[in-house]
Amino acid sequence: xxxxxYREALNQALAEEMERDANVFLIGEEVGRYNGxxxxxxxxxxxxxxARIIDAPISELGFAGMSVGAAMVGLRPVxxxxxWNFAILAMDQIVNNAAKLRHMSGGQLRCPIVFxxxxxxxxxLSSQHSQALEANYAHFPGLKVIAPATPADAKGMLxxxxxxxNPVIMFEGERLYALKGEVPEGEHVVPIGKADVKxxxxxxxxxxxxxxxYFCMEAAEQLAQEGISAEVLDLRTLRPLDxxxxxxxxxxxxxxxxxxxxxxxxxxxxxxxxxxQSKAFDDLDAPVERVTxxxxxxxYAANLENATQPDAPKIIAAVKKVLYREGA
Amino acid sequence: xxxxYSKEQLLxxxxxxxxIRRFEERAGQQYTLGKIAGFCHLYIGxxxxxxxxxxxxxxxxxxxxxxxxxxxxxxxGSDAGMVMAELFGRGTGYSKGKGGSMHIFDIEHHFYGGYGxxxxxxxxAAGMAFASRYRNEDRVTVCYFGDAAANQGSFHExxxxxxxxxxxxxxxxxxxxxxxxxAISRTSAVPEIHKRAAAYGMRGEPVDGMDCLKMYEAVKDAxxxxxxxxxxxxxxxxxxxxxxxxxxxxxxxxxxxxVEEERKNDPIPKLRDYTLKQGLAQDAEFEAIEEEVxxxxxxxxxxxxxxxxxxxxxxxxxxxxxxGEEDVRPRERVLGVKVTHWxxxxxxxxxxxxxxxxxxxxxxxxxxxxxxxx
Numbered sequence: 281x282x283x284x285x286y287r288e289a290l291n292q293a294l295a296e297e298m299e300r301d302a303n304v305f306l307i308g309e310e311v312g313r314y315n316g317x318x319x320x321x322x323x324x325x326x327x328x329x330x331a332r333i334i335d336a337p338i339s340e341l342g343f344a345g346m347s348v349g350a351a352m353v354g355l356r357p358v359x360x361x362x363x364w365n366f367a368i369l370a371m372d373q374i375v376n377n378a379a380k381l382r383h384m385s386g387g388q389l390r391c392p393i394v395f396x397x398x399x400x401x402x403x404x405l406s407s408q409h410s411q412a413l414e415a416n417y418a419h420f421p422g423l424k425v426i427a428p429a430t431p432a433d434a435k436g437m438l439x440x441x442x443x444x445x446n447p448v449i450m451f452e453g454e455r456l457y458a459l460k461g462e463v464p465e466g467e468h469v470v471p472i473g474k475a476d477v478k479x480x481x482x483x484x485x486x487x488x489x490x491x492x493x494y495f496c497m498e499a500a501e502q503l504a505q506e507g508i509s510a511e512v513l514d515l516r517t518l519r520p521l522d523x524x525x526x527x528x529x530x531x532x533x534x535x536x537x538x539x540x541x542x543x544x545x546x547x548x549x550x551x552x553x554x555x556x557q558s559k560a561f562d563d564l565d566a567p568v569e570r571v572t573x574x575x576x577x578x579x580y581a582a583n584l585e586n587a588t589q590p591d592a593p594k595i596i597a598a599v600k601k602v603l604y605r606e607g608a
Numbered sequence: 609x610x611x612x613y614s615k616e617q618l619l620x621x622x623x624x625x626x627x628i629r630r631f632e633e634r635a636g637q638q639y640t641l642g643k644i645a646g647f648c649h650l651y652i653g654x655x656x657x658x659x660x661x662x663x664x665x666x667x668x669x670x671x672x673x674x675x676x677x678x679x680x681x682x683x684x685g686s687d688a689g690m691v692m693a694e695l696f697g698r699g700t701g702y703s704k705g706k707g708g709s710m711h712i713f714d715i716e717h718h719f720y721g722g723y724g725x726x727x728x729x730x731x732x733a734a735g736m737a738f739a740s741r742y743r744n745e746d747r748v749t750v751c752y753f754g755d756a757a758a759n760q761g762s763f764h765e766x767x768x769x770x771x772x773x774x775x776x777x778x779x780x781x782x783x784x785x786x787x788x789x790x791a792i793s794r795t796s797a798v799p800e801i802h803k804r805a806a807a808y809g810m811r812g813e814p815v816d817g818m819d820c821l822k823m824y825e826a827v828k829d830a831x832x833x834x835x836x837x838x839x840x841x842x843x844x845x846x847x848x849x850x851x852x853x854x855x856x857x858x859x860x861x862x863x864x865x866x867v868e869e870e871r872k873n874d875p876i877p878k879l880r881d882y883t884l885k886q887g888l889a890q891d892a893e894f895e896a897i898e899e900e901v902x903x904x905x906x907x908x909x910x911x912x913x914x915x916x917x918x919x920x921x922x923x924x925x926x927x928x929x930x931x932g933e934e935d936v937r938p939r940e941r942v943l944g945v946k947v948t949h950w951x952x953x954x955x956x957x958x959x960x961x962x963x964x965x966x967x968x969x970x971x972x973x974x975x976x977x978x979x980x981x982x
Contacts, residue, residue: 349738
């Protein structure tokens with residue numbers, strides 16, 4: 281299987297879907313002649329032309345809404361947000377129009393559209409550019425929210441998102457784009473709504489998604505050396521949550537740590553805890569622990585930035601807590 | 609001079625304006641009886657702004673509006689009973705009672721909805737026009753919004769894109785002079801909205817929104833311009849609502865004298881007088897239309913009132929489209945009639961995109977001029 285960078289996997293998914301369906305077009309800032317702020321759309325303008333790879337003005341609300349309108353009449357837009365921080369400007373169109381069209385029209389309209397771009401900390405960019413905003417979108421009925429961690433999932437889930445009949449919000453990551461992994465060639469579609477056990481284990485379940493996955497895998501490796509077998513469950517989709525996969529893993533290991541880059545209050549992890557406590561309370565041998573971003577705005581200074589985010593040592597400490605091995 | 613309009617055209621416009629007037633009067637009455645709840649924005653006084661343009665368009669042109677949205681679908685030909693049922697929150701409404709007064713959608717008649725966030729529909733219209741351009745269709749999109757929406761970012765962001773990409777969209781600003789209770793002149797540096805089109809190199813014109821025929825002519829001309837690929841047009845329809853912003857608004861921010869003055873400018877008697885003066889119809893014919901319309905509206909109220917609320921099972925429908933799920937065709941669902949005019953588009957395999965939105969040559973010439981090589 282060829283090894284690709286995350287950004288190359290996304291590029292492949294876009295190109296394949298645009299080949300397959302002429303209704304698919306890509307719009308966003310710098311996606312055309314600049315080949316993408318993060319080079320996800322490299323080479324696509326030359327291949328598909330300027331009506332299908334569209335350099336948008338810096339008007340997030342405007343081009344998000346325009347794309348929703350195009351989707352209402354049967355096109356399948358992929359809207360690249362340079363980062364999800366900027367998409368806050370477009371939130372009205374995503375939440376008040378895209379997510380509600382099916383409902384407001386009593387089932388007459390559908391809105392097959394993908395909004396995608398990097399979320400989470402970019403690296404030394406301070407507070408306006410370093411936010412994990414997926415919980416905001418996971419809150420809204422009418423949307424699907426995905427956050428793949430690996431290049432293979434990035435390709436497969438973008439393909440699934442483009443083929444979906446609903447608005448799909450896709451969180452990528454500035455620090456994920458250059459990561460490499462094996463990616464199946466051609467028709468590789470990863471269904472939305474299915475979590476994935478990325479590492480099997482028996483002592484504890486670490487639940488995560490997106491970039492935090494790599495810290496969880498690092499922690500699991502180190503824990504293995506201490507004789508602790510950690511299972512890593514990559515949610516991949518945050519709306520709808522894969523309850524079945526969450527509960528199956530909890531019933532297997534009886535101990536859970538949830539790792540989330542974003543803030544704790546009203547985070548996605550809080551909803552996962554709720555599912556577990558209401559449906560698998562008797563299976564728990566310890567209270568669920570959460571490792572999240574600290575409840576502060578992100579700083580520029582390297583030491584403050586690092587301290588704000590979850591990392592492998594914090595995850596290891598949480599695992600030991602649920603195993604009652606603190607200080608061991 | 610002979611009228612450029614046929615008798616049939618004039619009477620159709622009259623019938624539709626009268627239908628909207630009568631419908632809205634009854635809606636207002638039903639609101640006070642507690643049959644209609646929430647926000648209910650009446651179109652009384654503004655009828656010409658919906659009817660004139662509709663008669664100048666093709667049935668397959670797209671239209672969408674803000675939340676003052678009963679007039680446009682009635683002009684398009686929507687079923688009055690099903691619009692009223694939507695206002696009543698009944699399962700037989702166009703949106704099964706899920707949308708209410710502010711969200712009328714009738715896709716069969718190419719009416720793509722009423723939107724409740726001020727200016728939120730403006731970018732949608734550009735996207736629909738974009739799709740027509742993308743598919744090489746000569747369809748135009750008509751988008752209504754109120755004067756106050758012209759101060760939203762969506763207005764400016766969209767006009768920039770629509771003009772730059774020459775999208776076939778006609779924006780009709782319904783300037784009824786008040787954004788809710790605030791006169792537009794109090795909050796706008798340039799209250800003549802049509803002048804703002806110039807900032808985007810786009811056509812912008814004022815139109816007498818109290819005159820159905822002037823609205824007809826303006827949109828006929830604008831539609832031809834759009835279909836010829838010349839770009840978008842902004843029409844500022846200067847109009848007036850005879851009632852408050854919504855049923856909840858007593859409209860104490862305008863003087864009685866102002867309202868009375870404007871009522872003299874009522875678009876409905878104006879069209880009737882014109883038609884009579886042209887000798888194209890007799891009083892009796894107008895009276896017959898009025899009787900007929902009254903019966904239609906009475907039946908609409910009765911239909912709505914006798915319709916059941918939506919079933920609770922509807923709660924779990926229409927949030928997410930399930931795999932293989934079809935779109936709902938309201939008249940088929942409610943009235944059991946076969947709906948044949950439903951939008952159909954080429955598949956992704958059939959479609960050939962020939963549009964070059966930013967021709968390469970043009971871009972390369974600009975680069976060359978700037979001394980760049982990429």
